Amino acid sequence: MSQGNVLAITEQSDNVFRKVTYEALSEGRRIADSMGCGLTAVVLGAGENLAKEIGQYGADRILVADNEALHEYMADAYTNVVADIVSREKPVTIVVGASTQGKDLSARLAARINAPLAMDCVDIRIDNGDLTVTRPMYGGKILADIVFDGKPQILAIRPNSMSITEHAAAGAIEILDVNIGKTDLKFIEKKLDTGKVELTEADVIVAGGRGMGGSDFSVIEELADLLGGAVGASRSSVDEGWRPLEDQVGQTGKVVSPNLYIACGISGAIQHLAGMSSSRVVVAVNKDSEAPIFSKADYGIIGDLFEVVPLIAEEIKKIKN
Amino acid sequence: MEIIVLLKQVPSTESFIEIADDGISIKKDDIKFVINPYDEFAVEEAIRLKEAHGGSVTILSAGTDKTVEAIRTALAMGADKGILINDPAIEGCDALGTARILAAVLKDTPFDLIIAGQRAVDDDNFQVGLAVAEFVDVPHISMVIKQEVADGSIRCQRTVEGGTVTLEAQLPVLFTTQRGLNEPRYASLPGIMKAKKKPIDMKTLEDIGLDSEKVGKPMSRITAMKFLPERKGGKIIEGGSAGEKAAALVRALNEEAKVV
Ligand SMILES: Cc1cc2nc3c(=O)[nH]c(=O)nc-3n(C[C@H](O)[C@H](O)[C@H](O)COP(=O)(O)OP(=O)(O)OC[C@H]3O[C@@H](n4cnc5c(N)ncnc54)[C@H](O)[C@@H]3O)c2cc1C
Ligand SMILES: Nc1ncnc2c1ncn2[C@@H]1O[C@H](COP(=O)(O)O)[C@@H](O)[C@H]1O
Numbered sequence: 001m002s003q004g005n006v007l008a009i010t011e012q013s014d015n016v017f018r019k020v021t022y023e024a025l026s027e028g029r030r031i032a033d034s035m036g037c038g039l040t041a042v043v044l045g046a047g048e049n050l051a052k053e054i055g056q057y058g059a060d061r062i063l064v065a066d067n068e069a070l071h072e073y074m075a076d077a078y079t080n081v082v083a084d085i086v087s088r089e090k091p092v093t094i095v096v097g098a099s100t101q102g103k104d105l106s107a108r109l110a111a112r113i114n115a116p117l118a119m120d121c122v123d124i125r126i127d128n129g130d131l132t133v134t135r136p137m138y139g140g141k142i143l144a145d146i147v148f149d150g151k152p153q154i155l156a157i158r159p160n161s162m163s164i165t166e167h168a169a170a171g172a173i174e175i176l177d178v179n180i181g182k183t184d185l186k187f188i189e190k191k192l193d194t195g196k197v198e199l200t201e202a203d204v205i206v207a208g209g210r211g212m213g214g215s216d217f218s219v220i221e222e223l224a225d226l227l228g229g230a231v232g233a234s235r236s237s238v239d240e241g242w243r244p245l246e247d248q249v250g251q252t253g254k255v256v257s258p259n260l261y262i263a264c265g266i267s268g269a270i271q272h273l274a275g276m277s278s279s280r281v282v283v284a285v286n287k288d289s290e291a292p293i294f295s296k297a298d299y300g301i302i303g304d305l306f307e308v309v310p311l312i313a314e315e316i317k318k319i320k321n
Numbered sequence: 322m323e324i325i326v327l328l329k330q331v332p333s334t335e336s337f338i339e340i341a342d343d344g345i346s347i348k349k350d351d352i353k354f355v356i357n358p359y360d361e362f363a364v365e366e367a368i369r370l371k372e373a374h375g376g377s378v379t380i381l382s383a384g385t386d387k388t389v390e391a392i393r394t395a396l397a398m399g400a401d402k403g404i405l406i407n408d409p410a411i412e413g414c415d416a417l418g419t420a421r422i423l424a425a426v427l428k429d430t431p432f433d434l435i436i437a438g439q440r441a442v443d444d445d446n447f448q449v450g451l452a453v454a455e456f457v458d459v460p461h462i463s464m465v466i467k468q469e470v471a472d473g474s475i476r477c478q479r480t481v482e483g484g485t486v487t488l489e490a491q492l493p494v495l496f497t498t499q500r501g502l503n504e505p506r507y508a509s510l511p512g513i514m515k516a517k518k519k520p521i522d523m524k525t526l527e528d529i530g531l532d533s534e535k536v537g538k539p540m541s542r543i544t545a546m547k548f549l550p551e552r553k554g555g556k557i558i559e560g561g562s563a564g565e566k567a568a569a570l571v572r573a574l575n576e577e578a579k580v581v
Contacts, residue, residue, distance in 0.1 A: 111420060111456060135445075137546075140549070145547075146541050146544070184459075184491065193483050298556065302557060
């Protein structure tokens with residue numbers, strides 16, 4: 001019986017692979033091993049040189065689809081090209097990172113190829129060849145186990161939820177002929193704030209709420225910088241205009257799962273907790289000992305954040321030296 | 322301009338979600354249901370577009386009797402009419418099933434623009450809108466914070482990690498909403514009065530030519546639901562000066578939790 005491979009769709013932007021790509025490849029390898037098949041990776045919109053960078057992450061084959069029309073992510077061109085690859089490769093399972101691009105692509109692809117899709121998987125298990133995935137629902141208030149009755153299953157994995165593993169053997173690169181197909185979208189421009197750590201990929205997040213009292217987040221920014229982390233915000237501090245929208249953590253913002261989440265001047269409303277409760281370790285700094293955030297934190301300090309946060313930074317500097 | 326808004330009714334975000342006895346669904350009895358917050362942005366944007374360009378706004382939802390409330394709220398905000406596909410089979414649908422139902426309605430409904438939420442805050446699938454776009458064969462642009470319609474085409478700014486991307490396409494197009502697009506209005510009292518007289522077209526799956534047996538058959542199923550593991554303890558760092566507390570915290574983060 002011929003059996004297809006696991007297909008991992010990688011993501012690069014301006015010739016840099018997103019971290020979740022390495023997570024998707026590593027998870028793809030684990031799935032392939034438990035299914036007893038191979039792992040095929042797809043690199044879109046970049047050449048062989050870049051493709052080599054993922055050589056060590058478990059793929060047996062690396063398919064390179066390079067074309068001018070794929071240099072920027074375009075939903076229509078990408079869906080056309082990936083759907084072509086899927087019809088040729090007949091994968092059993094498709095793994096993709098659930099970034100904004102991965103979500104956009106996987107949703108349209110699933111409809112195109114009539115395949116089941118599980119968005120934002122945080123865990124993937126295989127028993128006797130049957131796949132079960134776990135994904136959050138209700139903005140992270142619930143975790144649901146999902147099984148599938150159709151193929152190929154498309155698994156969009158949540159950034160920062162799966163570990164990265166390197167392998168000794170490098171995958172073999174194959175250059176594909178690409179047919180972009182019919183496209184309707186026109187690219188106008190891209191504006192990126194480079195150098196910023198993306199919240200959903202950050203290992204450490206220091207977040208500020210209404211307790212910040214204004215747009216001066218410097219105490220929080222300094223601590224985040226020191227820890228190589230990102231700055232997050234509650235909806236109140238976004239609504240006040242103190243922080244940009246993309247910093248909002250919560251049920252209607254980003255759902256994050258860093259190793260360490262430090263909530264400063266955040267009360268712990270249910271919509272905020274939904275976005276950060278899968279963080280590994282949670283610290284709360286709040287002057288109100290009754291604040292609900294304390295019951296969801298691993299460690300709490302009752303006090304004024306403007307006094308406490310700089311002192312935490314001092315102590316961290318001491319350890320680092 | 323004929324604008325369709327895909328609207329789902331969901332538990333309000335302040336709800337405490339409880340798992341039902343079957344272990345694979347949630348208890349719905351004591352929950353307040355509202356318009357999905359991202360669909361509220363869609364309703365608002367549709368009304369603003371109608372105000373600027375003329376035309377009409379149709380709210381399309383697949384749901385239950387209860388969904389009428391959510392549609393009425395959107396009509397009170399200023400939408401013109403509603404279409405509710407009301408069928409018990411919808412409960413069992415997955416995202417593609419729901420999208421097929423919505424797309425089947427759109428085959429007989431003229432439109433220039435479809436606006437959907439980026440995701441419904443109950444199942445968080447991020448999928449139905451884009452699947453509808455595929456089934457009705459129009460381009461989509463997701464997570465839009467700004468749009469401009471002119472000369473039969475639309476230009477949208479969408480959010481991506483760390484920035485924005487601007488795309489353009491000829492209408493008809495489907496776009497999905499991101500927070501920042503607008504501030505949804507509240508329904509005014511006259512709006513609420515007017516909404517009572519606005520039409521809501523109720524249909525079953527059979528009415529729109531679909532076989533409930535087939536369309537309702539999902540390709541993915543929930544087999545279990547659980548809560549996130551509870552955090553143990555919540556240890557408040559006590560005593561001493563702020564400096565001593567900070568030192569004790571960092572020690573714990575370093576030695577116990579090993580995160581710094
Ligand atoms: C539909 C909907 C969706 C929502 N989605 C989200 C979401 O995605 N994310 C989100 O965060 N919220 C969301 N909310 C809002 C949520 O309900 C809360 O209003 C919000 O999270 C509160 O933000 P906060 O904790 O910063 O402010 P507050 O609740 O006002 O808390 C401020 C805290 O700061 C403390 N404080 C003040 N000064 C200091 C100081 N100097 N030092 C230390 N502590 C201090 C206070 O004791 C208080 O606990 C949503 C609400 C709705 C209705
Ligand atoms: N039952 C439904 N009826 C109408 N629109 C829906 C329905 N389910 C989802 N949608 C639309 O699709 C978007 C994304 O939903 P989801 O893919 O379920 O996260 C929502 O914000 C709605 O605009």
